[in-house]
Amino acid sequence: xxxxxxxxxxxxxKTSVAVGLxxxxxxxxxxxxxxxxxxxxxxxKPDIKNEEKVSIKQPYFLKDTGADFSRCAEFCHYNAVxxxxxxxxxxxxxxxxxxxxxxxxxxGAVREKDVLVGKVLKGKAEPGIDFLVGDLIPGxxxxxSVQARLESYINRSEKVILDCPPGTSCSMVTAVKxxxxxxxxxxxxxxxxxxxxxxxxxxxxxxxxxxxxxxxxGIGDSAVQEFCNSNNIKILERIPNDIKIARxxxxxxxxxEVYPEWKERFLAIIDNIEKDVI
Amino acid sequence: xxxxxxxxxxxxxxxxDPRFGRCSYYIAYDTEKDTFEAVENKSRNATxxxxxxxSQAAADLGADAVITTNIGPNAxxxxxxxxxxxxxxVTGTVRQAVEGFKNGSLGxxxxxxxxxxxGMGGSN
Numbered sequence: 001x002x003x004x005x006x007x008x009x010x011x012x013x014k015t016s017v018a019v020g021l022x023x024x025x026x027x028x029x030x031x032x033x034x035x036x037x038x039x040x041x042x043x044x045k046p047d048i049k050n051e052e053k054v055s056i057k058q059p060y061f062l063k064d065t066g067a068d069f070s071r072c073a074e075f076c077h078y079n080a081v082x083x084x085x086x087x088x089x090x091x092x093x094x095x096x097x098x099x100x101x102x103x104x105x106x107x108g109a110v111r112e113k114d115v116l117v118g119k120v121l122k123g124k125a126e127p128g129i130d131f132l133v134g135d136l137i138p139g140x141x142x143x144x145s146v147q148a149r150l151e152s153y154i155n156r157s158e159k160v161i162l163d164c165p166p167g168t169s170c171s172m173v174t175a176v177k178x179x180x181x182x183x184x185x186x187x188x189x190x191x192x193x194x195x196x197x198x199x200x201x202x203x204x205x206x207x208x209x210x211x212x213x214x215x216x217x218g219i220g221d222s223a224v225q226e227f228c229n230s231n232n233i234k235i236l237e238r239i240p241n242d243i244k245i246a247r248x249x250x251x252x253x254x255x256x257e258v259y260p261e262w263k264e265r266f267l268a269i270i271d272n273i274e275k276d277v278i
Numbered sequence: 279x280x281x282x283x284x285x286x287x288x289x290x291x292x293x294x295d296p297r298f299g300r301c302s303y304y305i306a307y308d309t310e311k312d313t314f315e316a317v318e319n320k321s322r323n324a325t326x327x328x329x330x331x332x333s334q335a336a337a338d339l340g341a342d343a344v345i346t347t348n349i350g351p352n353a354x355x356x357x358x359x360x361x362x363x364x365x366x367x368v369t370g371t372v373r374q375a376v377e378g379f380k381n382g383s384l385g386x387x388x389x390x391x392x393x394x395x396x397g398m399g400g401s402n
Binding site: 073078079080082083084085087089091094 | 321324325326327328330331333334337352355356359360361
């Protein structure tokens with residue numbers, strides 16, 4: 001059973017919920033898929049045992065050969081290569097590493113090298129959480145390459161919690177597409193609702209069952225509630241707008257650590273989901 | 279000399295398209311023969327690298343100089359490599375730009391005048 005925790009709007013409490021679920025389960029696999037800004041380790045405090053580099057292939061052009069690279073420039077769909085007056089101009093930030101320029105270019109004059117884009121860290125968190133996180137190097141745009149490596153470690157025989165990146169772009173889709181169920185965390189405000197609506201559209205398209213947790217319940221208005229009612233979306237839980245939770249969060253503690261009764265509530269969420277999916 | 283001008287249309291009286299990489303047409307103007315040719319910009323809707331592609335197109339058209347309003351860093355790097363002069367900040371019609379070039383009232387630019395992805399923000 002793989003449960004992803006996502007949200008359209010950032011800062012609604014994805015990590016709080018994902019960490020709360022993992023802590024309550026005690027024994028599970030936890031993957032931080034928010035590789036551009038991973039932060040679950042602040043709360044789960046894993047002992048990292050293994051670090052794996054993630055590289056991508058990038059072409060380089062042997063300019064000394066005097067070869068004609070015009071076909072590379074013509075071929076590149078991402079416009080990462082220009083060839084003007086016998087000079088090749090390469091834009092690595094636009095390159096997707098497809099290797100096409102090697103295939104169509106002058107034989108032997110376009111080579112490939114490995115470029116580091118990030119890493120995957122693996123470890124254990126108390127009491128029995130298998131913890132994995134992807135970490136993209138600053139400035140790199142290759143989010144999906146790091147996520148793809150992370151994806152290869154998903155252990156389908158365990159209960160798996162995926163902490164997803166915010167938004168509804170490629171990186172969110174890459175994270176949620178692996179899951180059997182997606183929890184959308186939102187706050188009851190117009191911003192929260194707007195981004196929830198977009199997330200629901202994406203999950204419907206991907207055919208992934210989903211339900212909502214309202215965080216900071218008590219602020220804002222009732223529009224999220226009304227949206228869920230009229231679209232038949234279950235509200236799994238409501239986490240109150242509570243200063244003790246906020247204070248604990250700012251110090252790296254999860255909800256069940258300040259309110260032990262929340263352990264049962266998080267476990268009930270998982271039971272609830274399992275009944276829905278199976 | 280061959281000038282390549284970013285244009286909103288196929289005609290000399292069309293106005294300059296302010297976005298170099300995402301212009302509708304390039305007008306390639308031959309200052310010796312006083313003839314011109316309009317070439318559609320096929321990469322105007324590219325998700326990225328439109329400026330690079332436009333510079334490639336200008337070089338392929340044999341441009342000695344490019345006239346436009348806004349030029350970004352990637353396009354500029356390609357044009358610089360190709361040894362193509364850049365006249366940026368130019369507005370008005372294509373015809374006015376050619377006249378401005380001939381009477382020497384346009385100034386060349388040594389650096390890009392807008393950032394990356396600038397042309398993505400505008401409407402068509």
